[in-house]
Amino acid sequence: MDNSLIIALDFANKKEVEQFLQPFGDRQLFVKVGMELYYQEGPSIIHLLKEKGHRIFLDLKLHDIPNTVKNAMKGLARLDCDLVNVHAAGGKEMMQAALEGLEAGTSMGRKRPYCIAVTQLTSTSEEQMNKEQLIPVGLLDSVVHYSVLTKEAGLDGVVCSAWEAERIREKVGQPFLTVTPGIRMKEDQAGDQKRIATPNFARNAGVSAIVVGRSITRSADPVQTYQKWIEIWKGVHS
Numbered sequence: 342m343d344n345s346l347i348i349a350l351d352f353a354n355k356k357e358v359e360q361f362l363q364p365f366g367d368r369q370l371f372v373k374v375g376m377e378l379y380y381q382e383g384p385s386i387i388h389l390l391k392e393k394g395h396r397i398f399l400d401l402k403l404h405d406i407p408n409t410v411k412n413a414m415k416g417l418a419r420l421d422c423d424l425v426n427v428h429a430a431g432g433k434e435m436m437q438a439a440l441e442g443l444e445a446g447t448s449m450g451r452k453r454p455y456c457i458a459v460t461q462l463t464s465t466s467e468e469q470m471n472k473e474q475l476i477p478v479g480l481l482d483s484v485v486h487y488s489v490l491t492k493e494a495g496l497d498g499v500v501c502s503a504w505e506a507e508r509i510r511e512k513v514g515q516p517f518l519t520v521t522p523g524i525r526m527k528e529d530q531a532g533d534q535k536r537i538a539t540p541n542f543a544r545n546a547g548v549s550a551i552v553v554g555r556s557i558t559r560s561a562d563p564v565q566t567y568q569k570w571i572e573i574w575k576g577v578h579s
């Protein structure tokens with residue numbers, strides 16, 4: 342998992358995914374399938390990506406009562422992805438249930454997928470969190486609090502912004518994954534993301550993996566853009 346650049350395949354259907362991946366040839370990538378794509382294509386998109394040898398983060402952000410999450414995770418485990426996630430706001434019992442489900446659904450002899458929890462979405466600002474969620478603390482404190490809860494539930498790490506990763510490591514220790522979306526080059530549009538950081542910043546903050554969507558998928562030459570991102574992320578141009 343460490344030092345991965347995960348490409349968010351936020352596309353409407355399988356055809357768009359194939360068009361995007363075609364110029365990458367046989368190159369094996371770490372890709373993320375989120376709700377936009379999974380709700381349209383279902384398990385078949387996972388089978389297709391696995392056949393091509395890609396590693397997969399299945400990002401469905403489960404958040405429901407523990408029993409429902411447990412049974413849903415049991416089914417998702419059978420897809421044999423590398424990484425899945427839940428919302429930490431669902432609580433410790435729900436997160437423990439997610440793990441139980443994953444373990445129950447993982448075939449004998451296989452390793453269960455890593456399971457991480459979303460703390461505060463990278464599209465959330467401190468002001469929004471205070472006013473809309475009525476959480477009366479600083480955003481960093483909320484993210485660290487959810488990270489501690491996630492660790493106590495036995496999960497493998499969190500989704501957070503690069504700004505919180507160092508503090509989480511100090512508080513929670515290792516091993517604990519910090520997977521960070523909201524990554525942008527200086528010249529990129531932030532769009533709906535509020536807590537953004539550059540790949541250089543993320544690397545210096547010691548995050549485990551970055552998630553990059555539109556900066557690569559919507560670029561004029563995705564293969565070249567991906568290559569540029571990889572070089573910066575891996576520190577070739579640092």
Ligand SMILES: O=C(O)c1cc(=O)[nH]c(=O)n1[C@@H]1O[C@H](COP(=O)(O)O)[C@@H](O)[C@H]1O
Nearest residue numbers: 349375400462463500522523552553554555
């Ligand atoms: O769980 C996620 O992957 C996720 C959590 C979060 O807090 N913020 C976030 O942006 N994401 C996902 O990461 C991707 C970011 O995409 P871009 O903003 O296009 O780079 C999207 O697929 C989001 O669904």
